Every structure is written in C-alpha cells, then in structure tokens.
Amino acid sequence: MYHPYFRGKQFELITIREMATLLAEKNFVPVIEPVREALGGLKKTLGAVCAAGGRAIVVVNPYHGDHQEDGTSITGLLQEGFIGAGNIAAGILLRSDMTVDDVMACYEHHADHHPVLVHAGFTAPKALAAELEDGMPGLTNIFIEDHAKLLYRKHFSQSTRILVRDGFKRLRNADYPEMEEFSDLHVTYGDLGMAGFGDFLIVGDVYSEGGGPAYAVAIHLTFIDPDKDDVMYIYHFVSDTKDTPTDPAGKFAQALAKLIAKLDSGNSHVLETGAIKEFRDLHAKGHFPGLGYVKKLSMKHHIETLADYLG
Template identity: 80%
Template sequence: MYYPYFRGKQYELITIREMAVVLAEKNFVPVIEPVRESLGGLKKALSAVYEAGGRAIVIVNPYYGDHKEDGASITGLLQESFSNIDNISAGILLRNDMDVNEVMACYDQHVDHNPVLVHAGFTAPKELAVALEKEMAGLTNIFIEDYAKLLYRKHFGQGRRILVRDGFKRQRNADYKPIEEFTDLHVTYDELGMAGFGDFLIAGDVYSESGGPAYAVAIHITFIDPDKDDVMYIYHFVSNTNDTPTDPAGKFAQALEKLIAKLDSGNSHILETDAVQEFRSLHAKGHFPGLGYVKKLSMKHHIETLAAYCG
C-alpha cells in the first residue's frame, strides 16, 4: 500500500509516532532514513509503530546525515531493542557507490530483520537479481523512481515491488506557485505492476541539514481532486512578506490566513483532517508554534488524506 519515506529529523519522527495508529490501521509502512546521531527519537517512533501493530522499515546504511559513514549504531538499535520483531525491517539503501558484494554482505548481516531493498541509484540490477534469486519471491523491493526506471525494475519482477515518486518540487518558499500537481501514483501504481506506492511527503527528496532563515513562510497542503480522476495536488500558501528573515510568526500568520480563506471558500477539496482542525485552532488563537511544528501538521494532513482515500 502506502510507503511514506521520512528522513529521521525530530519532527519527522514525531509525525510517525503521533500517526502510528493510523499508519497501522491502513497498513501504511513508513520508511525511515535516520540522519541524526541520537537514536532516541527513532526508538520512540519504532516503539509506537510496533505497539500499534504496524510495520516500519529502517535504513541501516543512510546516505545522508550523521550515520552516512557508519550505520553500526542503527543496526545495534534493531538488534538490542527490536530483535525477533518481524514488523520492524532493515532497509538496505542501494546507491551507485555500492557493488553486489557489499549489498549481499549487508543483506546477510541483517537477514534476521527481514531485509528490504531500497533501490536509489544502484547500477548492477541484473547481477544483484541473480545473487538474490533464491530470496526474490519473498523480498520487498522499494524503487525510488528517479533512480530506478522501468528496465531496472523488470529484474526484480518476482518480488514484491513498491514505487516511490517525489511529487514535491523543492524551491525557495517565495517562488512556489499557489497550486501544482503532486502525484497520481496512488491511482496508477497497480497499472504499473506495483504492489504499493510512496512519496517523500511534503518535504521532497532533496536533503538539507537546516532550512536556513525563512525569508518567506510557506504552508504546504495536499488534496485529492475527485473532478480530475483523483489526482493529488498541492497548495502552497506563502506569506506576503519575503524580503527579510525576520518575524517568522507574522509571516506564518499571513500564510495561515490564506489557508483558512481557501478552506472557507467551499471549493478547496482539502479534507478536514485532524491536522487541518489544528491549523484552524492556531488561526483562532493567533499562535505560531514554530516552523518544525507547521511542517509536522502538513505531513500529518498528507497521511490522513491518503488514509481517507485508501479507505
């Protein structure tokens, strides 16, 4: 079904924790690439998923962040805190700097944690498919679409296949158009021979350690349009003030005012999720909770929207 891909920053992990019950109920499986040295937040998020009866995939060899050079502490967390738990899988990130021997060594090291292959730039699919021939039928393969085109994916046709598409076109906040198409993959994934779909939520695949000073504040809200074959679109509600990095609270208020106006217009197609209700509450109270919290609400809304669509 749905496999949202998170980079494990603080508010991403909080989102997973707070949405654990919804994720479990809908059989949604978060993929988490830990990027912070401290793994306390990751452990809390995984525990919440496990206690809710859900599943999660943890990348044990991250490409970004504090564990890029060595993911041993992530492996240690899985072995110490989540051993003999089938619902928490080890994700092996296949990049262009890995060869088949390295992939197989990582696979064998994590075989007790139901390894999942995340294809994101690997260049020897045919050779790897041969090496994994005996395991292929029970193997889950997650393909990052920009790095794993149709011919690449054909080599893994005997396994379970998930396609992840980055629908978020990252720009400077001030440059976003009011609305643009996000994805149709939730509608078309089965037509592409996939067992599930995923995305990078409203963060995108472009990784940065911090956003820097916010010259403009943007609230990103996805919605599914039943009048356009259920394609998902995204609104970008951007503050009017964008010439200095001061007064983020005032800029948030400007962006929030635009969101509320669109909601109240009656033709927004935005689902009135719990996250949207919290945006309404923030507007009513005139409160700015911080940009990380705003991002969390947008991610929660995105998950709630897909949960409603997937029934």
C-alpha cells in the first residue's frame, strides 16, 4: 500500500527503526536508497524491520551519495545478512543512462532477493516490458511519477504497480508559504490503476548532502483535510529570524511556537500523533534537540497520519 521513499541518511534510518512496528502493522513498505558509505546503520535498520515482521526495499544501485559508482557493498550486505529473508527486496533503480541489457543483468544478479524495479528516468519501457513479459504478474514496479507518465506505466499493467509522487516543493526555508497542497494520491491511487502509492515524505526528491547553517528554521507538518475530499496539505512553520546563520535553537523556538499556536487553535486538522506529543514536550521544556531530530519528528508524524487515515 504505502511506500515511503527514504534516502538512507542517519535520521531517515532512525525514523524507519523507530517506526518499524507501525510500518509492519500497516503493511507499509519503506524504499531505502542508501547514500552513506558506512552500512552499519542500514543493517541495523533492516534488522529492526525484520524483527517487527515488516518489509523493506533496498536500492542496490543508488543514484545519489557514496554508492553511486558502485553498489556492490549493498548487494553484499543483502547476500550476507538477509539471504532467504523474503521481506527484504532488492530495488533496482532504472535511470536514463541504463539499457534494457543493463536492467536485465542487474535483475538476474539479484534474482534471489525478490527484485523490484524502481522507474526513475528509464527510456525504453516497451522493450523492457517485452523482456519481462513471462514474469510480469509476479513483479512489482515502482514508478517515480515525474519520470514515468501514464503511457509509460501502461507497459507494466500486468504487474503490481506503485506510484510515488513528490508532494514536497523544496524551497529555501525562508521562502515557504504558511500552507500548501501536498498530495491526493492516498485517495486516488486506486483510480489510477495502482496497487499502492508513495512519496518522499517531508524531504522531497531533491537530494542534498546536508546544507550549511540555517538562516531560517522551518518545521514541516502534513495533515489531511476532511473538508476538502481528504486531500493532504502541509504546513510550513518558519522562524521569524531569517537573516543570520546563528542561533538555530532560538529560531527553532520561534517556529515551534507557531506550530503550537496552530495546534491549539482548534482548526489545524493536524492529527495528535506521537510525534506531535514530542513537539509539545519540546515546547514545554524549551529544548532544542537539533535539526536532524526535528526532521525525524516531522517524518514520523507524516507516517502516523497516513497510518491513521488508511486505518
């Protein structure tokens, strides 16, 4: 059903570990594109997913980060630690620089890890579908919507199809509007002929290694509006101070005060999740846990919101 797409940075992996039980209960399947050379955190995360009885897809040929030239260490991790683990699948990222032969070679190399194809710029869908025809009914295809439009996806209609939409419009923190639409895919994916849907949470598909000092601090919170056909929207709570790289704790306090005021207004539509409880605790204590931790809370809230909606 829901396939959140994570780049495997520290706080993304921690989010998956801390949410492993809920992800498993709801049959949510995280897609993880490892971007850090050290794979200890990924191994620990996959262990937590397995222990909870959940599933995950690990991209073995990442486009971003430390493994973009060579993903053999990721394949090695799957083969050493997760051989026979039917709940951990190898994700093969299909980019514009790959041929059908490249895809099939990678697919066959990972045949014992239930390969899943992640379409993200590939340009020969018809030829690939012809190669995969016999195995199509047992195959899962994940489409990054910006790279795989309707005609492209039709070639794989005999398979299990998942559509991933990037609902997060990345801007400088200082430039975010107070609120904007995020996605309606959690409502409409079935109408589009999909078996499931995904997104890039509150991070977006634009990859960055982690920026410099934050001139403004923004807290991103998603919510589903029952008055607007259950469309998901996103609040951006931005600090008032935006013109200096110093005092992230003070800026976080400004943004958090806006978040709490919105929650307490009674008309926010924000679900009171476990992550919201943590935001309330941080506000009560006047504590700044670091920007990575804040991002983790926003990701957890997003997953908890969809878990509640999808019941």
